[in-house]
Amino acid sequence: MSRPNCEDFRHLFVNDTPLMDMRAPVEFTQGAFPTSHSRPLMTDDERAAVGTCYKNKGQDAAIDLGHKLVNGDVKAERVAQWKAFCEANPDGYLYCFRGGLRSQITQQWLKEAGIDYPFITGGYKALRRYLVDTIDEVAAKPMSIVAGNTGSGKTIMVNVLANGLDLEGAAHHRGSSFGRYVTPQRTQIAFESDLAVQMVKKLDRGIEHFVFEDEGKNIGCVTVPLSINRAMQEADIAVIDDPVDVRLARLLDDYVVKMQRDYVAHYGEEQGWILFAEYLEKGMFNIRKRLGLERYEVMLKSQQHAVKMMQSNGSLTEHDAWLAPLLEQYYDPMYTYQLSKKADRIVFRGDYHQVQDWLAAR
Template sequence: MARKTKRKKSENMQTTKNFKNIVINNTPLIDVRAEVEFNKGAFLNAVNIPIMDNLERHVIGIEYKQHGNDSAVELGHELVSGQLRETRICKWVDFINNNPTAIIYCFRGGQRSKIAQSWIEKRLGRQIERLEGGYKAFRHYLMENLQPQYAPQHIMILGGYTGTGKTKLLAEFSATVDLEKLANHRGSSFGRHIDPQPSQINFENNLAYAMIQNKYKNYKYMLLEDEGRHIGTNFIPTDLAAHFANGKLIILQEDIETRVNITHSEYVIEAQKEYCDALDPDIGLYEWAKYIMSSIDRLKKRLGGLATQNLINSFNAAFSKQLIFGQTDMHKDWIKMLLIDYYDPMYKYQLKNTSKKIIFMGNTNEVRNFLKGEL
């Protein structure tokens, strides 16, 4: 039987659609959608404290389809009541007490966030803001800002051979949008981190945040690393990638020994630590080795069988020596082979065919000084 009772709607509840300020100020957000919705896509600075869990949402969805909105709302109040309701209110209030400017939202800024807002305000004795239009409206705003006409228009791109230290140099400049950090990937065939990459939706949301913040800080240029459209499993939207390709290109140059040392530090020392910190140290080391081996194997089509086997042999020798003596320097042998035989020819080809205008070439200090002068 359909539930007939109607509940009185709350009046004079505060809402906001000042999405720009939310991004610029990194405003804390409370997402009251179910966990399954949050996992499909969410925003930076958002915490998921659902008003309904996945099962409750599913049951109420069935009620809505069978008996309509009023009946579904009434069922929701019945399911989320008593101690369960009290627990959820306490979680929201605790977060707001620690983050007084927090804003609450659901998918469309509708009933779920309104109900949660009314419960919170009754408990706090003051008003809080609700995101007008909810997740859907804010997501639309962020995607709009990934369109080239709304993106920062003046772009500098730092390129260079693998191992020149582009990412670390760009980190010195606040005007940088770190695409690899946003994608949680080093941007190469060996670039996966042990933690998973964000979903494509979250990557886009986070990229939009970074670009909006860059735009309204009024930097002369937005600085990017020279990436392909794909960064691991994440990808830059087509029109935005084309916009980036119109940027001015700076080439960072370093000798092969410097590049080997930088690559060794990042892909061996830092990567092994990452694996060992996340897993048991012994297991972590072997998982890292398995990943490197699988990455080498994926290059077979481009490198050819003989070169791939030489890389594997060199890696196995280095890893065996590390296990016996605890040293990692022998890894530099296969790294040097990888740079010379795989990455360098690929980048030479890309550089030869680039449409970007090269405005400067130099080593780390020279490029650093050039960027300081330009910014």
């Protein structure tokens, strides 16, 4: 099978094509694509120096400076890294910001090393434009919203449904005070790219009606794309009505069991437990004003005691002493109020499985 034209962006994203990003590290950090790997032509300092030279002396002088900065052993080391990537990912592509000089230079140096590797026409900018357009395309299509009190399994459902789109997964944040993960949240650009790639894959499968979890404008530190947010404000809503004990079990698993495991796996036993406890305390601290300081102090002490018992003997039962009032006295009243303002758009209610079956039938 021949390789696709490098302008066939849908094919690249549907097939999780490996992409070698030639931009400087700072550009990559600001946002890239799910299958991108940073193998920069220049460091941040080198790029800044070349950019200054370009402004002051023009393109030819900037190119000459670039060749002086990336030469000899430095050049050999970078070409070796690129060559290793190309050999490990023979079906991949490289790109820079616009598919210009950096891509052409990298491609030329690789040819000199015996490897013919294609670059993306239009570079990062063209890929990014394609993904932004995909988000707007999906926003114009029919959609449904799955709603329900905290712990209803909304995120689980959008991942189970063939036409579900996981905003929180793309944001790498669960959208609540306790919503962060062990590793940092994605940047706005990375969030949008991850979400758009989900969309590209589902559009490629012929899906035309999408299901989103009920969200506000922000998920942690990122903002839901405006076109999607606006469309969500008009979509039909299906509400999960699961009992408190079922929701408590989900919350215990998400906020306590999985987070403790992930902190220990990431930082080791001793430091992992310390950071896990800090994560829970920070989540409570963030909502102290809404809880009221007296109730906050009571719930915080219950939380701290539960962590100590969990660490000493593995017990999880003590966590109910703070999770239950967190649900019943804070999250449930707040979400019930928010949902009341959308009552005219609610078209179905049921338990988790009933809502899932109803949405799947649509």
